[in-house]
Amino acid sequence: MSESLNSVRMRAERQGLHVSGAERLVPFSDVEEVALSMVTRALHHPRGPVTKISLQVDLISAATVQFGQLPDLFNNQVTCWQHGRQLASELLLSCKVAPAAIERTMATLAKGAALNNTSMRGAMLVDAESGVRLEEDHVRGVRASRMDLTDEARTELRALLAANQLDNQHVVEALILAAKVVSAPQVIAELCWSDDPDYVAGYVASQRTGYQRISLLKPSGEERGGRAFFVCCARNQLNSLVEWLEKEPMLINKIGRIHPPKKWRGK
Ligand code: WAQ
Numbered sequence: 001m002s003e004s005l006n007s008v009r010m011r012a013e014r015q016g017l018h019v020s021g022a023e024r025l026v027p028f029s030d031v032e033e034v035a036l037s038m039v040t041r042a043l044h045h046p047r048g049p050v051t052k053i054s055l056q057v058d059l060i061s062a063a064t065v066q067f068g069q070l071p072d073l074f075n076n077q078v079t080c081w082q083h084g085r086q087l088a089s090e091l092l093l094s095c096k097v098a099p100a101a102i103e104r105t106m107a108t109l110a111k112g113a114a115l116n117n118t119s120m121r122g123a124m125l126v127d128a129e130s131g132v133r134l135e136e137d138h139v140r141g142v143r144a145s146r147m148d149l150t151d152e153a154r155t156e157l158r159a160l161l162a163a164n165q166l167d168n169q170h171v172v173e174a175l176i177l178a179a180k181v182v183s184a185p186q187v188i189a190e191l192c193w194s195d196d197p198d199y200v201a202g203y204v205a206s207q208r209t210g211y212q213r214i215s216l217l218k219p220s221g222e223e224r225g226g227r228a229f230f231v232c233c234a235r236n237q238l239n240s241l242v243e244w245l246e247k248e249p250m251l252i253n254k255i256g257r258i259h260p261p262k263k264w265r266g267k
Pocket residue numbers: 021023119120121122123142143144145170171174177192193194195196199201202203213214225226227
């Protein structure tokens with residue numbers, strides 16, 4: 001790739017509480033339009049109103065861009081969020097996350113993983129064996145950043161998602177984020193549910209399972225959401241993992257399969 005890219009990042013808050021964030025990697029010609037749409041989105045966010053919007057644009061050298069691929073999407077339909085969390089636990093177990101680590105992390109996300117029991121700005125970093133939280137700052141967490149789809153991959157993905165009634169911004173952004181995060185060999189799985197009160201779906205993602213979308217992972221109206229990256233990582237490699245997740249650019253030029261909905265009835 002010869003053309004340089006720009007990382008465009010937005011974060012919005014209300015009196016210190018995280019409201020919304022967005023990440024794109026785009027050519028210079030698209031910076032203005034993308035930046036404007038992020039500001040518009042922050043101003044009209046369902047978790048709003050906001051009191052501060054931060055926008056950051058950084059030039060990225062083409063030589064540093066890594067290429068990636070989206071995971072396959074599996075569309076699990078559950079009838080209640082309790083079943084959703086059961087399914088998420090099973091999937092995380094299949095990735096070899098320890099049962100106590102799963103239980104502890106879910107409880108933390110459910111009560112709000114930041115201080116004052118609110119949502120964090122970024123993700124928890126959790127030792128997959130012990131369940132211990134490893135992120136330095138429990139409010140900010142770790143922010144996966146500088147990842148996006150190529151235009152061609154975005155067009156292809158949105159057509160495929162639309163054919164499966166899944167074409168919305170949450171799905172597109174979550175697939176991109178998960179693609180980068182689970183491509184790190186130290187991350188054995190990711191768990192996520194939204195902090196938007198009306199968006200009740202979430203997922204477990206890993207190299208092993210792909211992106212396992214779960215239709216319900218929380219009750220409607222709930223604003224406590226979050227992400228946990230389960231890692232198997234020596235302490236002295238943690239800084240470089242976080243640095244890679246937050247700074248290294250990844251452009252995704254290949255999409256995955258979208259599987260049809262499948263009912264899951266609980267155990
Ligand atoms: N890096 C790390 N953690 C993040 C990031 C990031 N870039 N962005 C958000 N988070 C954390 C933060 O704690 C948020 O509170 C939480 O994730 C949820 O973020 O298949 O909408 O943007 O239908 O609300 C998943 C299901 C939707 C999509 C996820 O997340 C589907 C969603 P939100």
